[in-house]
Amino acid sequence: MKLALTVNGERREVDVPPNASLLSVLRDDLDLTGTRYGCGRGQCGACYVIADSRAVASCLLTADQAARMQITTVEGLAKNGLHPVQQAFVDLDAMQCGYCTSGMIISAAALLGRDPKPDETSIRDALAGNLCRCGVYGRAIRAIQRASSS
Amino acid sequence: MWDRREPERLEQRIRIEPDGAITALSGKIEFGQGIRTAFAQIVADELDVPIERVSVVLGDTDQVPFDFGTFGSHSVAQEAPLLRKAAAFARHELIERASAKLGLPREKLDTAEGAVVGGGRRLQYAELRGSEPLAGTIPETVDVMPENRRRYAGRPVPRVEARDIVTGRARFVADVRLPGMARGAMVRPPARGAKLRSLDDTAARAMPGVVAVVRQGDVVGVVAEREDQARAAAAAVEAEWHAIPVEGPTALVPMRSDAEVDARLRGAPLRLAQTYVLPPIASAPIGPSAAVADVRGDRATMYVGTQRPFGVRDQVAKTVGLPEKRVRVLPQITSGTYGRNSSADAAIEAAILSKGSGRPVLLQWTREEEFTWSPSRPEAVLEIAAGLGADGRIVAWRYDEHTNVHTAAGLDPQVLVVTSGRNAIPAYAGFPARVTLHIEPTRLRTANFRSLAAAENVFAIESFMDELAAASEQEPLAFRLRHIKDDRFRRVVERVAELCAWHDRPEGRRGRGIACTIYHDTYVAQVAEVDVSLSGAVRLVRVWCVVDPGQTVNPEGVRNQIEGGIQQSASWTLKEELLHRDGRVMNTGWDTYPIATFRDAPESIEVFVEGDQSAPPTGVGEPGAVPTAAAIANAVYAASGARLRSVPLTRERVRKAMAG
Numbered sequence: 001m002k003l004a005l006t007v008n009g010e011r012r013e014v015d016v017p018p019n020a021s022l023l024s025v026l027r028d029d030l031d032l033t034g035t036r037y038g039c040g041r042g043q044c045g046a047c048y049v050i051a052d053s054r055a056v057a058s059c060l061l062t063a064d065q066a067a068r069m070q071i072t073t074v075e076g077l078a079k080n081g082l083h084p085v086q087q088a089f090v091d092l093d094a095m096q097c098g099y100c101t102s103g104m105i106i107s108a109a110a111l112l113g114r115d116p117k118p119d120e121t122s123i124r125d126a127l128a129g130n131l132c133r134c135g136v137y138g139r140a141i142r143a144i145q146r147a148s149s150s
Numbered sequence: 151m152w153d154r155r156e157p158e159r160l161e162q163r164i165r166i167e168p169d170g171a172i173t174a175l176s177g178k179i180e181f182g183q184g185i186r187t188a189f190a191q192i193v194a195d196e197l198d199v200p201i202e203r204v205s206v207v208l209g210d211t212d213q214v215p216f217d218f219g220t221f222g223s224h225s226v227a228q229e230a231p232l233l234r235k236a237a238a239f240a241r242h243e244l245i246e247r248a249s250a251k252l253g254l255p256r257e258k259l260d261t262a263e264g265a266v267v268g269g270g271r272r273l274q275y276a277e278l279r280g281s282e283p284l285a286g287t288i289p290e291t292v293d294v295m296p297e298n299r300r301r302y303a304g305r306p307v308p309r310v311e312a313r314d315i316v317t318g319r320a321r322f323v324a325d326v327r328l329p330g331m332a333r334g335a336m337v338r339p340p341a342r343g344a345k346l347r348s349l350d351d352t353a354a355r356a357m358p359g360v361v362a363v364v365r366q367g368d369v370v371g372v373v374a375e376r377e378d379q380a381r382a383a384a385a386a387v388e389a390e391w392h393a394i395p396v397e398g399p400t401a402l403v404p405m406r407s408d409a410e411v412d413a414r415l416r417g418a419p420l421r422l423a424q425t426y427v428l429p430p431i432a433s434a435p436i437g438p439s440a441a442v443a444d445v446r447g448d449r450a451t452m453y454v455g456t457q458r459p460f461g462v463r464d465q466v467a468k469t470v471g472l473p474e475k476r477v478r479v480l481p482q483i484t485s486g487t488y489g490r491n492s493s494a495d496a497a498i499e500a501a502i503l504s505k506g507s508g509r510p511v512l513l514q515w516t517r518e519e520e521f522t523w524s525p526s527r528p529e530a531v532l533e534i535a536a537g538l539g540a541d542g543r544i545v546a547w548r549y550d551e552h553t554n555v556h557t558a559a560g561l562d563p564q565v566l567v568v569t570s571g572r573n574a575i576p577a578y579a580g581f582p583a584r585v586t587l588h589i590e591p592t593r594l595r596t597a598n599f600r601s602l603a604a605a606e607n608v609f610a611i612e613s614f615m616d617e618l619a620a621a622s623e624q625e626p627l628a629f630r631l632r633h634i635k636d637d638r639f640r641r642v643v644e645r646v647a648e649l650c651a652w653h654d655r656p657e658g659r660r661g662r663g664i665a666c667t668i669y670h671d672t673y674v675a676q677v678a679e680v681d682v683s684l685s686g687a688v689r690l691v692r693v694w695c696v697v698d699p700g701q702t703v704n705p706e707g708v709r710n711q712i713e714g715g716i717q718q719s720a721s722w723t724l725k726e727e728l729l730h731r732d733g734r735v736m737n738t739g740w741d742t743y744p745i746a747t748f749r750d751a752p753e754s755i756e757v758f759v760e761g762d763q764s765a766p767p768t769g770v771g772e773p774g775a776v777p778t779a780a781a782i783a784n785a786v787y788a789a790s791g792a793r794l795r796s797v798p799l800t801r802e803r804v805r806k807a808m809a810g
Contacts, residue, residue: 017358017378024377033325034318038436039517043740046436074318086316090308093706096714097182097486098315099437105316127748131740133436134182134486135717137751139710 003067007032008076014063022066023047023058026073034074034102038131045103045130049073055110055126074102077109084150085109088143096134104130108144117148161285162215163236164193166244170264170276172197172204174237176229177217179209179457180311182486182714183771184707185220187310189233191302191703196237196295197275198261201302201310209459209481219458221489221598227767230703238292240284247278306706311483323482324440324514326453331442332361334503334513335380337370337387338523341734342595343396346370350388357383364506366469369499373507377514396733398554398596401589403563405571408582414546418537422621426532426610427796428779429727430594432735432743433527437485438520443500444510449476454497455484462494466501488718489598493525493558518738525597526728526735528554528570532610542622544633547583549574549611554592556602561589573604573776576611577668578633593733601772604669605719605779609797612665612780616787626784627652627664638673638762642666642696646675649758650694655788659683660691663784665777671765672773673698676716678781682790686805690720690752690782697757697773700765708770712757715774721746723779725798 005012007030014029023040026032026049035058038046042057049058050072058066077083082090085108095101104127111118111126118126123144132140165173174193180186186206194201207213241261248266249256251273259268266273314320339346351363354372359379364371370389374380415421442453443466450470456462459479467474500513515523531552539545555561556569571587619629627647634640643666646652656662659682666675679692693716702708725744729736737743757774761767779797787793792807 017376020376020378027325028376031327032318033321033327036322036437037324037514038438039740041517041739041741044436044517074316078317082313082316089316090312093309093312093710095182095309095312095315096184096710097435097437097484098311098320099322099435099485101315102318124748124751129747131436131745131747133434133488133718133745135714135721135746136710137717137746137748138713138755141748141751 001064003063005063005067005071007071008073008079016063018064020063021059022049022061022063022071025063026058032073032075036099036102045107046100048103048106048130050106050110053110053113055107074105077105083109084147085112085144088147088150089140092139092143092146094136094139094143096136100130100132104132104140108147111144112148120145158215158232158236158288159286160236160239160243160288161283163233163288164240164284166240166275166279166284168276168279170274170279172199174204174206174233175214176206176208176233177214177459178229179220179459179481181455181484183711184309184704187307188703188707189229190310191307192230192234193237195300195303196234197241199264201307203264209479211459211463211479216460219461221457227769230767234294235292236288238294239288242292243284243286244275244278248273303703304705307704320483322437323442323453323455323484324437324512326442326482326512328442328444328510330509332373332375332507332509332511333377333380334500334511335372335377335384336499336513336519337372337384337389338519339368339391341393341732342523344368344391344393347390347392354383354386357386361509362507363387364503366502366506369502371499371503373503373509373511395593397591397593399561399589400591401561401566403566403571403587403589405567405585405587406575406583408584411546411548411582411584414582415535415537415548418545419540420538420622421535422618423533423535424614424617424795426613428530428606428609429797430526430529430596430730431722431726432521432728432737433488433524433599434743434745435485435487435520438515438517439496439524440512440514441496441500442510442512443497443504445470445501445504448472450478450501452477452479452497452501453482454479455487456481456494456497462497465494465498469498470501470505488600493597495523521737521739521743522735525595527599528556528592528594528596530603530606532607534610534614536614536618538618538622542624544578544581544618547576547581549583549585550588551586551603551607552588552590553603553606554594554596555589556596557598569602572602573607573667573669577639579635580633594730594735595733600718601669601776604667604772604776605722608665608667608776609779609783612667612777613783613795616663616784617793630664630666636668638698639666639668642673642675642698642760645758645760646677646694646696649696649756650677652677659789661785661787661789663781663786663788665780665784667777669773669776670769671700672768672770674773674777676777676781678778678785680782680785680789682786682792682804686801686803686808688724688782688786688799688804690724690750692752693755693778693781695755695757695774697759697770699759699761699768699770701763701767702759702761703767705759708759709757711770712774713755715772716755716778717746717751719775719778720752720782721750723782723797723799724750727798
């Protein structure tokens with residue numbers, strides 16, 4: 001089916017099978033591979049994108065549903081230089097393998113969008129769906145705190 | 151066993167490119183431990199260039215020298231001196247060329263910012279290279295940069311890939327896109343080792359997007375234009391399997407057999423014996439295994455995540471029937487896998503699919519496949535008995551480790567001792583010990599895992615040290631120090647106690663536990679503080695860690711690795727257990743295999759990197775994870791009086807232990 005998506009502020013037309021997930025369309029049709037596959041069940045956060053200001057799992061959203069939303073991927077956050085969250089993650093070395101980083105940054109950017117000065121508990125809650133196996137949780141929390149004070 | 155000793159050639163290590171950029175080559179692999187950055191630091195220093203001018207090629211089998219694999223936290227330790235020497239030799243050669251060109255003696259020449267300077271002249275490296283690349287055998291001894299001229303080594307440097315990672319531009323294996331690339335999906339048997347009895351792919355072949363159904367031996371998969379099409383068709387393949395149980399091997403390895411252990415145990419005024427149990431756990435990378443294979447008639451190119459690119463090259467060459475030289479393995483950035491990537495499963499499957507379909511194929515395992523088909527950390531049952539003398543010192547130690555194989559490298563006792571038996575011999579001194587490794591069969595597929603068996607053995611040993619101290623009414627820190635002879639070991643233990651103010655006991659339902667070890671010459675001591683609720687729930691509050699990894703190239707990288715090791719180990723200790731039946735893993739997702747989340751992360755993990763700068767650099771990827779389980783279990787005991795000898799420390803177990 002033919003669809004028109006709004007991704008990172010641009011209109012993108014695709015022709016994909018019905019029920020194709022937003023994740024597969026981003027990765028395979030739009031070459032936006034910064035959004036990662038992790039579990040396909042919305043349990044790990046690696047595929048999060050911002051859909052109309054909320055962080056959502058793009059593996060659980062069909063492209064058809066997403067066509068009615070404004071989608072921002074991790075690539076789109078860096079349109080005019082690094083987003084403060086991205087900069088803070090670099091500055092504090094808040095990553096190891098980096099596979100989960102896109103999803104963390106999306107959750108953090110969505111959080112700061114609705115609450116520019118979150119306390120630590122709000123940060124932990126907002127990112128509770130973003131699993132990291134390398135164990136950079138502490139650094140990520142400090143990076144988000146730094147981004148919120150910049 | 152993982153050292154190489156043949157003379158090295160400069161062109162295999164350092165290239166000055168025609169534009170003057172520097173390329174450093176290594177067979178080691180980056181998977182989040184920061185080695186690309188550490189290597190760039192070392193090479194930038196020796197060649198006197200800004201770090202931005204250095205690019206590091208890791209693991210490309212057509213370019214880098216042979217390497218056995220990236221294991222055992224030894225990447226920086228093993229490679230740093232080699233790369234440093236190669237880069238120093240490259241600088242030497244550049245000065246040599248400048249000397250000939252300018253007619254000036256070497257002593258009048260120096261380097262600065264990517265150029266050789268002297269006698270009022272300045273020759274850029276690009277100019278000196280010209281059309282003649284640097285080459286030659288690297289001599290045994292080369293003069294290296296004096297310490298005061300090293301700008302990067304020993305100082306915190308941001309990871310070179312950081313910007314690509316935060317913007318999503320970093321291309322992991324599953325992000326590789328080739329022209330004409332199709333997608334794969336495997337048809338899985340009911341259990342590992344099953345033989346294919348019959349196959350009906352009529353329906354699958356007729357499904358939309360299907361390119362081919364491929365079978366090679368007992369490996370079956372589908373290639374289609376899109377991934378969802380490949381998965382749908384794989385589900386439609388009708389395969390009948392003949393299940394054959396696969397059992398792991400058995401072995402008995404005496405690791406240490408001092409005299410008089412039994413007699414001294416019998417004669418000791420105080421004897422204690424305990425058994426500790428750890429379940430199998432999963433590597434559980436956030437990114438499941440993936441590989442891209444492009445197998446043509448006479449050559450194959452593999453884009454993979456691997457710890458041993460040359461091993462993958464050999465395996466793929468055998469699988470598709472090509473000479474090794476016709477297979478190029480290009481390691482990509484990969485999700486951290488903590489040992490699991492020593493297996494080449496996805497690469498071999500992708501190669502079979504590509505060969506069978508005539509298309510480049512991306513194979514991305516699902517989350518369920520990753521849990522079900524990955525090798526796991528084996529379970530371990532550790533039996534310890536010790537006797538204490540009238541003065542409260544250990545007089546004898548008997549240790550029996552029961553586990554399964556940790557590696558596919560065979561049953562050579564020397565291999566088993568450093569893999570499944572790692573850290574089974576206690577780091578303490580002053581008493582005879584008998585340590586025996588029992589490799590027992592399992593139907594579970596087990597393999598390399600972060601720190602091999604050290605995390606299990608140190609959980610048992612360091613829990614038992616606390617139990618011995620308690621049984622003899624000694625203070626756990628003082629009891630350990632009485633049995634430490636090694637100065638560096640003593641120092642990390644004393645430092646961690648000092649930094650956390652060990653003797654100020656926390657109040658309420660909180661407690662602190664200490665644990666320490668020497669892991670492959672890295673000294674590490676940790677204190678954990680936990681809060682134990684009345685219902686038995688354990689919350690990790692804080693961790694202090696002192697680590698001595700010898701000379702340190704990038705202290706910030708070390709801190710990050712150690713913190714991560716502690717966080718991951720806390721997750722193993724408090725949450726994780728793999729359930730299996732008849733060799734099949736029953737956990738299929740993060741709902742049935744929960745790991746620590748942002749909510750579980752402790753308030754702080756303070757890591758103090760206090761390397762002995764006169765000692766050679768050692769690894770830091772694994773040691774952080776080793777003492778954490780015991781530090782937590784000892785803290786739970788201090789907080790609640792509950793001694794937990796089984797991991798994970800679930801609420802039910804802690805509640806029961808508190809009641810008993």
